[in-house]
Amino acid sequence: MIKGKNYINGEFIDGNIYFDKINPSDLEIIGKFPKSDKLLVEEVVKIAKNSQKLWKNISKVKRGEYFDNLCQRISRRKDEIAHLISKETGKNLNESYAEVIEALHMAQFTFGKSRMPSGEIIPSELSERDSYVIRKPKGVVAVISPWNFPFAIGGFWCAAPSLLEGNTVVFKPSELTPMTGQLIAELYHEAGFPNGVFNLIHGDGETGKYLVESDINHICFTGSVEVGKEIRKVCAESRDKTCSCEMGSKSAVIVFEDADLDLAVQACLNSAFKLSGQRCVSAGRLIVQRSILEQFKEKFIEQAKKVYIGEPFGDGCNDCTIAIGPVISLEQKERINKYVDMIKKEQNDILILGDELNGCFISPTVFQSEWKDKSYLKEEIFGPVVAIVPFDLIDDAIRIYNDTDYGLAVGICTNNYRIMRKMRDECDAGMIYFNLGSIGAESSLPFGGVKMSGYGHGSAAATFDAVVHQVAVTYNHAEIVTFPQGLK
Protein backbone atom coordinates (compact mmCIF):
# COMPACT_ATOMS: atom_id res chain seq x y z
CA MET A 1 0.00 0.00 0.00
CA ILE A 2 1.46 3.33 -1.10
CA LYS A 3 0.91 6.50 0.90
CA GLY A 4 1.12 9.28 -1.64
CA LYS A 5 2.52 12.76 -1.23
CA ASN A 6 2.22 16.05 -3.02
CA TYR A 7 5.38 17.45 -4.62
CA ILE A 8 5.74 21.14 -3.91
CA ASN A 9 8.77 23.38 -4.31
CA GLY A 10 11.09 20.40 -4.66
CA GLU A 11 9.78 18.50 -1.61
CA PHE A 12 7.46 15.52 -1.17
CA ILE A 13 4.86 16.56 1.38
CA ASP A 14 2.10 14.69 3.28
CA GLY A 15 -1.52 15.82 3.13
CA ASN A 16 -4.35 16.07 5.65
CA ILE A 17 -7.24 14.16 4.11
CA TYR A 18 -6.63 11.08 1.93
CA PHE A 19 -8.56 9.28 -0.81
CA ASP A 20 -8.24 5.63 -1.87
CA LYS A 21 -6.78 4.35 -5.11
CA ILE A 22 -8.31 1.04 -6.23
CA ASN A 23 -6.73 -1.54 -8.53
CA PRO A 24 -9.31 -2.08 -11.32
CA SER A 25 -8.19 -5.70 -11.81
CA ASP A 26 -9.08 -6.93 -8.30
CA LEU A 27 -10.76 -3.91 -6.66
CA GLU A 28 -8.19 -3.91 -3.82
CA ILE A 29 -7.13 -0.59 -2.34
CA ILE A 30 -3.51 -0.08 -3.42
CA GLY A 31 -2.81 3.43 -2.26
CA LYS A 32 -3.94 6.46 -0.32
CA PHE A 33 -3.35 9.92 -1.72
CA PRO A 34 -3.80 13.41 -0.30
CA LYS A 35 -6.79 15.43 -1.43
CA SER A 36 -5.50 19.00 -1.80
CA ASP A 37 -7.68 21.85 -0.58
CA LYS A 38 -8.10 25.39 -1.86
CA LEU A 39 -5.55 26.92 0.45
CA LEU A 40 -2.86 24.49 -0.59
CA VAL A 41 -3.66 24.92 -4.29
CA GLU A 42 -3.31 28.68 -3.99
CA GLU A 43 -0.04 28.33 -2.10
CA VAL A 44 1.41 26.03 -4.76
CA VAL A 45 0.41 28.39 -7.56
CA LYS A 46 2.14 31.22 -5.68
CA ILE A 47 5.31 29.13 -5.39
CA ALA A 48 5.16 28.24 -9.08
CA LYS A 49 4.73 31.96 -9.91
CA ASN A 50 7.85 32.88 -7.95
CA SER A 51 9.88 30.06 -9.45
CA GLN A 52 8.85 31.12 -12.95
CA LYS A 53 10.71 34.43 -12.60
CA LEU A 54 14.01 32.54 -12.38
CA TRP A 55 13.11 29.69 -14.72
CA LYS A 56 12.19 31.92 -17.67
CA ASN A 57 15.57 33.62 -17.44
CA ILE A 58 17.52 30.41 -17.82
CA SER A 59 18.36 29.95 -21.52
CA LYS A 60 16.08 27.72 -23.54
CA VAL A 61 19.05 25.50 -24.39
CA LYS A 62 19.75 24.96 -20.68
CA ARG A 63 16.07 24.35 -19.95
CA GLY A 64 16.18 21.76 -22.71
CA GLU A 65 19.10 19.95 -21.13
CA TYR A 66 16.95 18.97 -18.16
CA PHE A 67 14.86 17.01 -20.65
CA ASP A 68 17.87 15.07 -21.86
CA ASN A 69 18.40 14.06 -18.27
CA LEU A 70 14.74 13.16 -17.91
CA CYS A 71 14.84 11.00 -21.07
CA GLN A 72 17.67 8.93 -19.67
CA ARG A 73 15.73 8.33 -16.46
CA ILE A 74 12.58 7.31 -18.31
CA SER A 75 14.57 4.86 -20.46
CA ARG A 76 16.27 3.35 -17.43
CA ARG A 77 13.02 2.87 -15.52
CA LYS A 78 10.75 1.93 -18.42
CA ASP A 79 9.89 -1.58 -17.06
CA GLU A 80 8.94 -0.23 -13.67
CA ILE A 81 6.89 2.59 -15.22
CA ALA A 82 5.03 0.27 -17.63
CA HIS A 83 4.16 -2.16 -14.83
CA LEU A 84 2.87 0.65 -12.66
CA ILE A 85 0.66 1.99 -15.47
CA SER A 86 -0.82 -1.49 -16.01
CA LYS A 87 -1.43 -2.02 -12.34
CA GLU A 88 -3.08 1.33 -11.92
CA THR A 89 -5.18 1.49 -15.12
CA GLY A 90 -5.73 -2.18 -16.01
CA LYS A 91 -4.08 -1.45 -19.36
CA ASN A 92 -2.48 -4.40 -21.10
CA LEU A 93 1.29 -4.37 -20.49
CA ASN A 94 2.13 -3.96 -24.18
CA GLU A 95 -0.01 -0.81 -24.28
CA SER A 96 1.69 0.51 -21.15
CA TYR A 97 5.12 0.04 -22.72
CA ALA A 98 3.88 1.92 -25.79
CA GLU A 99 2.71 4.72 -23.54
CA VAL A 100 6.13 4.97 -21.89
CA ILE A 101 7.72 5.25 -25.33
CA GLU A 102 5.15 7.87 -26.35
CA ALA A 103 6.13 9.89 -23.27
CA LEU A 104 9.82 9.38 -23.96
CA HIS A 105 9.34 10.62 -27.53
CA MET A 106 7.66 13.77 -26.22
CA ALA A 107 10.56 14.42 -23.85
CA GLN A 108 13.07 13.76 -26.65
CA PHE A 109 11.16 16.03 -29.01
CA THR A 110 11.18 18.75 -26.35
CA PHE A 111 14.93 18.37 -25.90
CA GLY A 112 15.39 18.58 -29.67
CA LYS A 113 13.23 21.68 -29.88
CA SER A 114 15.43 23.46 -27.37
CA ARG A 115 18.15 23.91 -29.97
CA MET A 116 15.88 24.67 -32.90
CA PRO A 117 15.01 28.19 -34.14
CA SER A 118 12.54 29.94 -31.84
CA GLY A 119 10.34 32.75 -33.14
CA GLU A 120 10.47 34.17 -36.65
CA ILE A 121 12.00 37.04 -38.60
CA ILE A 122 9.31 38.78 -40.64
CA PRO A 123 10.17 41.18 -43.50
CA SER A 124 8.77 44.69 -43.04
CA GLU A 125 7.11 46.82 -45.67
CA LEU A 126 9.67 49.52 -44.81
CA SER A 127 13.34 48.90 -45.46
CA GLU A 128 14.30 50.89 -42.35
CA ARG A 129 12.51 48.45 -40.13
CA ASP A 130 13.51 45.07 -38.68
CA SER A 131 10.69 42.98 -37.28
CA TYR A 132 10.66 39.66 -35.55
CA VAL A 133 8.45 37.54 -33.34
CA ILE A 134 9.56 36.31 -29.94
CA ARG A 135 7.80 33.75 -27.77
CA LYS A 136 7.08 34.71 -24.17
CA PRO A 137 5.88 32.13 -21.64
CA LYS A 138 2.40 32.71 -20.29
CA GLY A 139 3.47 32.08 -16.69
CA VAL A 140 2.17 29.12 -14.68
CA VAL A 141 0.48 26.29 -16.56
CA ALA A 142 -1.97 23.95 -14.82
CA VAL A 143 -1.87 20.45 -16.28
CA ILE A 144 -5.06 18.54 -15.52
CA SER A 145 -4.72 15.12 -17.03
CA PRO A 146 -6.84 12.02 -17.67
CA TRP A 147 -6.38 8.51 -16.36
CA ASN A 148 -6.21 6.72 -19.74
CA PHE A 149 -2.71 7.97 -20.66
CA PRO A 150 -1.56 8.96 -17.18
CA PHE A 151 2.14 8.93 -17.97
CA ALA A 152 2.34 10.33 -21.52
CA ILE A 153 -0.37 12.98 -21.32
CA GLY A 154 -0.01 13.65 -17.60
CA GLY A 155 3.72 14.03 -17.45
CA PHE A 156 4.85 15.06 -20.91
CA TRP A 157 2.40 16.04 -23.64
CA CYS A 158 1.56 19.34 -21.93
CA ALA A 159 4.09 19.72 -19.15
CA ALA A 160 7.25 19.28 -21.24
CA PRO A 161 6.48 21.97 -23.88
CA SER A 162 5.18 24.29 -21.14
CA LEU A 163 8.44 24.02 -19.21
CA LEU A 164 10.68 24.33 -22.24
CA GLU A 165 8.93 27.55 -23.21
CA GLY A 166 9.72 29.01 -19.78
CA ASN A 167 6.49 28.37 -17.87
CA THR A 168 6.35 26.57 -14.56
CA VAL A 169 3.82 23.78 -14.01
CA VAL A 170 1.28 22.71 -11.41
CA PHE A 171 0.20 19.20 -12.31
CA LYS A 172 -2.97 17.55 -11.04
CA PRO A 173 -3.16 13.93 -12.16
CA SER A 174 -6.51 12.16 -12.40
CA GLU A 175 -7.61 10.81 -9.00
CA LEU A 176 -7.83 7.43 -10.76
CA THR A 177 -4.09 7.42 -11.53
CA PRO A 178 -2.29 9.17 -8.67
CA MET A 179 0.48 6.56 -8.50
CA THR A 180 1.70 7.30 -12.01
CA GLY A 181 1.34 11.00 -11.18
CA GLN A 182 3.63 10.56 -8.22
CA LEU A 183 6.19 8.66 -10.28
CA ILE A 184 6.24 11.53 -12.79
CA ALA A 185 7.06 13.96 -9.97
CA GLU A 186 9.88 11.65 -8.84
CA LEU A 187 11.34 11.65 -12.35
CA TYR A 188 11.24 15.45 -12.64
CA HIS A 189 12.81 15.68 -9.18
CA GLU A 190 15.61 13.25 -10.01
CA ALA A 191 16.28 14.98 -13.32
CA GLY A 192 17.24 18.03 -11.28
CA PHE A 193 14.62 20.59 -12.34
CA PRO A 194 14.96 23.56 -9.95
CA ASN A 195 12.58 23.72 -6.99
CA GLY A 196 9.07 24.96 -7.73
CA VAL A 197 9.37 24.53 -11.49
CA PHE A 198 7.36 21.31 -11.63
CA ASN A 199 4.82 20.76 -8.84
CA LEU A 200 2.28 18.02 -8.23
CA ILE A 201 -0.92 18.23 -6.25
CA HIS A 202 -3.20 15.24 -5.85
CA GLY A 203 -6.95 15.50 -5.65
CA ASP A 204 -10.27 15.00 -7.40
CA GLY A 205 -12.45 17.31 -9.50
CA GLU A 206 -12.82 19.70 -6.60
CA THR A 207 -9.05 20.19 -6.37
CA GLY A 208 -9.03 20.64 -10.15
CA LYS A 209 -11.68 23.34 -9.84
CA TYR A 210 -9.60 25.20 -7.23
CA LEU A 211 -6.65 25.03 -9.58
CA VAL A 212 -8.65 26.36 -12.54
CA GLU A 213 -9.99 29.22 -10.41
CA SER A 214 -6.58 30.05 -8.92
CA ASP A 215 -4.12 32.67 -10.16
CA ILE A 216 -3.00 30.33 -12.94
CA ASN A 217 -2.19 31.64 -16.46
CA HIS A 218 -3.00 28.72 -18.73
CA ILE A 219 -4.81 25.41 -18.27
CA CYS A 220 -3.95 22.34 -20.33
CA PHE A 221 -6.87 20.02 -19.82
CA THR A 222 -7.65 16.58 -21.23
CA GLY A 223 -10.92 15.02 -20.13
CA SER A 224 -14.68 15.29 -20.46
CA VAL A 225 -16.62 17.86 -22.46
CA GLU A 226 -18.56 18.92 -19.34
CA VAL A 227 -15.41 19.83 -17.41
CA GLY A 228 -13.81 21.39 -20.49
CA LYS A 229 -16.82 23.69 -20.90
CA GLU A 230 -16.57 24.79 -17.28
CA ILE A 231 -12.88 25.56 -17.74
CA ARG A 232 -13.63 27.63 -20.84
CA LYS A 233 -16.25 29.59 -18.91
CA VAL A 234 -13.80 30.37 -16.10
CA CYS A 235 -11.28 31.59 -18.67
CA ALA A 236 -13.86 33.74 -20.47
CA GLU A 237 -14.74 35.48 -17.24
CA SER A 238 -11.15 35.97 -16.12
CA ARG A 239 -8.89 38.83 -17.13
CA ASP A 240 -6.47 36.84 -19.29
CA LYS A 241 -6.53 33.17 -18.36
CA THR A 242 -6.31 30.88 -21.39
CA CYS A 243 -6.87 27.18 -21.87
CA SER A 244 -6.40 24.35 -24.26
CA CYS A 245 -8.91 21.55 -23.83
CA GLU A 246 -8.86 18.09 -25.39
CA MET A 247 -12.26 16.58 -24.81
CA GLY A 248 -14.44 13.74 -26.03
CA SER A 249 -14.97 12.23 -29.43
CA LYS A 250 -17.00 9.79 -31.43
CA SER A 251 -14.19 8.87 -33.77
CA ALA A 252 -14.72 6.47 -36.63
CA VAL A 253 -13.14 4.27 -39.25
CA ILE A 254 -14.67 4.54 -42.72
CA VAL A 255 -14.24 1.60 -45.09
CA PHE A 256 -14.76 2.04 -48.83
CA GLU A 257 -15.51 -0.87 -51.17
CA ASP A 258 -12.09 -0.72 -52.86
CA ALA A 259 -10.19 -1.02 -49.55
CA ASP A 260 -7.87 -3.88 -48.72
CA LEU A 261 -10.37 -5.70 -46.52
CA ASP A 262 -7.92 -7.46 -44.19
CA LEU A 263 -6.12 -4.19 -43.53
CA ALA A 264 -9.43 -2.43 -42.92
CA VAL A 265 -10.62 -5.09 -40.47
CA GLN A 266 -7.36 -4.82 -38.56
CA ALA A 267 -7.66 -1.02 -38.45
CA CYS A 268 -11.25 -1.26 -37.20
CA LEU A 269 -10.50 -3.88 -34.58
CA ASN A 270 -7.65 -1.94 -33.02
CA SER A 271 -9.50 1.35 -33.11
CA ALA A 272 -12.62 -0.09 -31.50
CA PHE A 273 -11.16 -2.32 -28.82
CA LYS A 274 -7.61 -1.42 -27.84
CA LEU A 275 -7.63 -0.21 -24.24
CA SER A 276 -11.27 -1.43 -24.18
CA GLY A 277 -12.27 1.58 -26.29
CA GLN A 278 -11.15 3.96 -23.54
CA ARG A 279 -9.02 6.18 -25.76
CA CYS A 280 -10.45 9.53 -26.74
CA VAL A 281 -9.58 8.57 -30.32
CA SER A 282 -11.27 5.15 -30.12
CA ALA A 283 -13.65 4.38 -32.97
CA GLY A 284 -17.21 4.04 -31.72
CA ARG A 285 -18.42 3.79 -35.33
CA LEU A 286 -17.31 1.68 -38.28
CA ILE A 287 -18.87 3.28 -41.33
CA VAL A 288 -18.80 0.65 -44.09
CA GLN A 289 -19.85 0.84 -47.73
CA ARG A 290 -22.95 -1.32 -48.18
CA SER A 291 -21.58 -3.23 -51.19
CA ILE A 292 -18.94 -4.91 -48.97
CA LEU A 293 -20.91 -4.93 -45.70
CA GLU A 294 -21.48 -8.68 -45.49
CA GLN A 295 -17.85 -9.58 -46.27
CA PHE A 296 -16.63 -6.96 -43.82
CA LYS A 297 -18.95 -8.17 -41.07
CA GLU A 298 -17.94 -11.78 -41.47
CA LYS A 299 -14.24 -10.99 -41.12
CA PHE A 300 -14.68 -8.40 -38.41
CA ILE A 301 -16.91 -10.56 -36.20
CA GLU A 302 -14.53 -13.50 -36.51
CA GLN A 303 -11.67 -11.30 -35.28
CA ALA A 304 -13.72 -9.50 -32.62
CA LYS A 305 -14.61 -12.86 -31.07
CA LYS A 306 -10.90 -13.45 -30.52
CA VAL A 307 -10.37 -10.44 -28.27
CA TYR A 308 -8.79 -11.70 -25.06
CA ILE A 309 -10.05 -10.25 -21.81
CA GLY A 310 -7.90 -10.80 -18.77
CA GLU A 311 -5.73 -9.15 -16.20
CA PRO A 312 -3.17 -6.79 -17.75
CA PHE A 313 -0.14 -8.97 -17.07
CA GLY A 314 -1.89 -12.16 -18.22
CA ASP A 315 -0.47 -14.52 -20.84
CA GLY A 316 -3.76 -16.10 -21.94
CA CYS A 317 -3.52 -14.40 -25.32
CA ASN A 318 -2.35 -17.24 -27.57
CA ASP A 319 -4.51 -17.07 -30.64
CA CYS A 320 -6.11 -13.76 -29.68
CA THR A 321 -6.34 -10.62 -31.82
CA ILE A 322 -6.16 -8.01 -29.05
CA ALA A 323 -5.65 -8.34 -25.31
CA ILE A 324 -7.62 -6.04 -23.05
CA GLY A 325 -7.81 -5.65 -19.30
CA PRO A 326 -10.58 -4.32 -17.09
CA VAL A 327 -12.13 -0.90 -17.61
CA ILE A 328 -11.02 1.75 -15.15
CA SER A 329 -13.83 1.59 -12.56
CA LEU A 330 -17.15 0.03 -11.65
CA GLU A 331 -18.86 3.37 -12.34
CA GLN A 332 -17.43 3.36 -15.86
CA LYS A 333 -18.60 -0.22 -16.39
CA GLU A 334 -22.09 0.73 -15.26
CA ARG A 335 -22.11 3.69 -17.66
CA ILE A 336 -21.05 1.45 -20.58
CA ASN A 337 -23.70 -1.13 -19.68
CA LYS A 338 -26.41 1.53 -19.72
CA TYR A 339 -25.56 2.25 -23.36
CA VAL A 340 -25.55 -1.49 -24.14
CA ASP A 341 -29.01 -1.85 -22.55
CA MET A 342 -30.29 1.00 -24.69
CA ILE A 343 -28.82 -0.59 -27.84
CA LYS A 344 -30.54 -3.88 -26.98
CA LYS A 345 -33.87 -2.28 -26.16
CA GLU A 346 -34.06 -0.42 -29.44
CA GLN A 347 -34.02 -3.55 -31.60
CA ASN A 348 -30.64 -2.97 -33.19
CA ASP A 349 -29.02 -5.89 -34.90
CA ILE A 350 -26.67 -7.17 -32.16
CA LEU A 351 -23.77 -9.06 -33.72
CA ILE A 352 -21.82 -9.69 -30.51
CA LEU A 353 -23.24 -9.10 -27.07
CA GLY A 354 -20.80 -8.49 -24.21
CA ASP A 355 -20.70 -11.30 -21.60
CA GLU A 356 -21.49 -10.78 -17.94
CA LEU A 357 -18.05 -10.58 -16.35
CA ASN A 358 -16.88 -9.92 -12.80
CA GLY A 359 -15.47 -6.70 -11.37
CA CYS A 360 -14.41 -4.08 -13.90
CA PHE A 361 -14.05 -6.60 -16.74
CA ILE A 362 -16.26 -6.12 -19.75
CA SER A 363 -16.20 -7.76 -23.16
CA PRO A 364 -16.93 -6.28 -26.63
CA THR A 365 -20.38 -5.51 -27.97
CA VAL A 366 -20.85 -5.07 -31.72
CA PHE A 367 -24.11 -3.98 -33.34
CA GLN A 368 -25.35 -2.85 -36.73
CA SER A 369 -27.55 0.14 -37.29
CA GLU A 370 -28.60 2.48 -40.05
CA TRP A 371 -27.53 6.04 -39.20
CA LYS A 372 -30.08 7.64 -36.86
CA ASP A 373 -30.31 10.24 -34.18
CA LYS A 374 -29.48 8.09 -31.14
CA SER A 375 -27.27 8.83 -28.17
CA TYR A 376 -25.38 5.52 -28.50
CA LEU A 377 -24.43 6.44 -32.08
CA LYS A 378 -23.52 10.06 -31.34
CA GLU A 379 -22.16 10.14 -27.79
CA GLU A 380 -18.83 8.87 -26.52
CA ILE A 381 -19.29 5.54 -24.71
CA PHE A 382 -15.62 5.05 -23.71
CA GLY A 383 -15.93 1.29 -23.69
CA PRO A 384 -15.63 -1.72 -26.02
CA VAL A 385 -18.91 -1.01 -27.81
CA VAL A 386 -18.92 -0.38 -31.54
CA ALA A 387 -21.57 0.33 -34.17
CA ILE A 388 -21.31 -0.85 -37.77
CA VAL A 389 -23.12 1.73 -39.88
CA PRO A 390 -23.63 1.11 -43.62
CA PHE A 391 -23.39 3.86 -46.24
CA ASP A 392 -23.97 3.98 -50.01
CA LEU A 393 -22.18 6.97 -51.55
CA ILE A 394 -19.12 9.01 -50.54
CA ASP A 395 -21.37 11.95 -49.60
CA ASP A 396 -23.32 9.68 -47.25
CA ALA A 397 -20.09 8.62 -45.56
CA ILE A 398 -19.12 12.27 -45.06
CA ARG A 399 -22.58 13.22 -43.79
CA ILE A 400 -22.68 10.33 -41.31
CA TYR A 401 -19.14 10.92 -40.08
CA ASN A 402 -19.74 14.65 -39.54
CA ASP A 403 -23.15 14.22 -37.91
CA THR A 404 -21.93 14.32 -34.29
CA ASP A 405 -20.82 17.20 -32.08
CA TYR A 406 -17.28 15.84 -32.11
CA GLY A 407 -14.38 15.82 -34.52
CA LEU A 408 -11.22 14.20 -33.23
CA ALA A 409 -9.87 11.34 -35.33
CA VAL A 410 -10.93 9.46 -38.42
CA GLY A 411 -9.40 6.46 -40.17
CA ILE A 412 -10.26 6.07 -43.85
CA CYS A 413 -9.58 2.86 -45.73
CA THR A 414 -9.43 3.25 -49.50
CA ASN A 415 -6.86 3.17 -52.28
CA ASN A 416 -8.65 5.75 -54.39
CA TYR A 417 -6.77 9.06 -54.33
CA ARG A 418 -9.81 11.07 -55.36
CA ILE A 419 -11.78 9.68 -52.43
CA MET A 420 -8.82 10.35 -50.15
CA ARG A 421 -8.65 14.00 -51.12
CA LYS A 422 -12.36 14.61 -50.77
CA MET A 423 -12.48 12.86 -47.39
CA ARG A 424 -9.43 14.80 -46.17
CA ASP A 425 -11.09 18.08 -47.08
CA GLU A 426 -14.65 17.32 -45.96
CA CYS A 427 -14.31 15.34 -42.71
CA ASP A 428 -14.39 17.41 -39.51
CA ALA A 429 -11.42 15.96 -37.68
CA GLY A 430 -8.17 17.08 -36.10
CA MET A 431 -6.42 13.88 -37.09
CA ILE A 432 -6.99 12.07 -40.38
CA TYR A 433 -5.46 8.68 -41.12
CA PHE A 434 -5.52 6.82 -44.42
CA ASN A 435 -5.36 3.04 -44.50
CA LEU A 436 -5.06 3.10 -40.74
CA GLY A 437 -7.48 3.23 -37.86
CA SER A 438 -8.22 6.24 -35.69
CA ILE A 439 -5.66 5.43 -32.95
CA GLY A 440 -1.90 5.65 -32.82
CA ALA A 441 -1.02 9.34 -32.68
CA GLU A 442 2.64 10.33 -32.47
CA SER A 443 4.00 12.93 -30.05
CA SER A 444 5.74 15.07 -32.65
CA LEU A 445 2.47 15.79 -34.49
CA PRO A 446 -0.19 18.17 -33.21
CA PHE A 447 -2.88 16.29 -31.31
CA GLY A 448 -6.31 17.83 -31.09
CA GLY A 449 -9.79 17.99 -32.47
CA VAL A 450 -12.41 20.29 -33.91
CA LYS A 451 -16.01 21.03 -32.82
CA MET A 452 -16.62 19.79 -29.28
CA SER A 453 -13.50 17.60 -29.27
CA GLY A 454 -10.95 20.32 -28.93
CA TYR A 455 -10.40 23.91 -28.06
CA GLY A 456 -7.16 25.88 -28.11
CA HIS A 457 -5.30 23.06 -29.81
CA GLY A 458 -2.79 22.29 -27.11
CA SER A 459 -1.67 18.68 -26.88
CA ALA A 460 1.55 16.97 -27.90
CA ALA A 461 3.46 19.01 -30.52
CA ALA A 462 0.76 21.69 -30.62
CA THR A 463 1.32 22.59 -26.96
CA PHE A 464 4.43 24.66 -27.69
CA ASP A 465 2.28 27.34 -29.31
CA ALA A 466 -0.57 27.13 -26.79
CA VAL A 467 1.60 28.09 -23.80
CA VAL A 468 3.30 31.20 -25.18
CA HIS A 469 2.36 34.70 -26.22
CA GLN A 470 3.85 35.55 -29.59
CA VAL A 471 5.14 39.09 -29.32
CA ALA A 472 5.91 41.22 -32.40
CA VAL A 473 9.04 43.37 -32.00
CA THR A 474 9.90 46.15 -34.47
CA TYR A 475 13.04 48.36 -34.67
CA ASN A 476 13.15 51.60 -36.60
CA HIS A 477 16.52 52.45 -38.22
CA ALA A 478 15.37 55.64 -39.95
CA GLU A 479 16.00 59.06 -38.42
CA ILE A 480 12.33 59.91 -38.42
CA VAL A 481 9.24 58.02 -37.33
CA THR A 482 7.90 56.02 -40.24
CA PHE A 483 4.57 54.30 -40.78
CA PRO A 484 3.59 51.38 -42.95
CA GLN A 485 0.43 51.32 -45.12
CA GLY A 486 1.15 54.81 -46.53
CA LEU A 487 0.14 56.46 -43.28
CA LYS A 488 1.50 59.99 -42.92
Ligand code: UN1
Ligand atom coordinates in the same frame (compact mmCIF):
# COMPACT_ATOMS: atom_id res chain seq x y z
C1 UN1 B 1 -6.16 9.49 -26.12
O1 UN1 B 1 -6.84 8.87 -26.89
O2 UN1 B 1 -6.63 9.90 -25.05
O3 UN1 B 1 -3.59 8.04 -30.61
C2 UN1 B 1 -4.74 9.73 -26.44
C3 UN1 B 1 -3.36 7.25 -29.70
C4 UN1 B 1 -2.46 7.61 -28.53
C5 UN1 B 1 -2.90 8.82 -27.83
C6 UN1 B 1 -4.31 8.76 -27.46
N1 UN1 B 1 -1.12 7.56 -28.93
O4 UN1 B 1 -3.83 6.17 -29.71
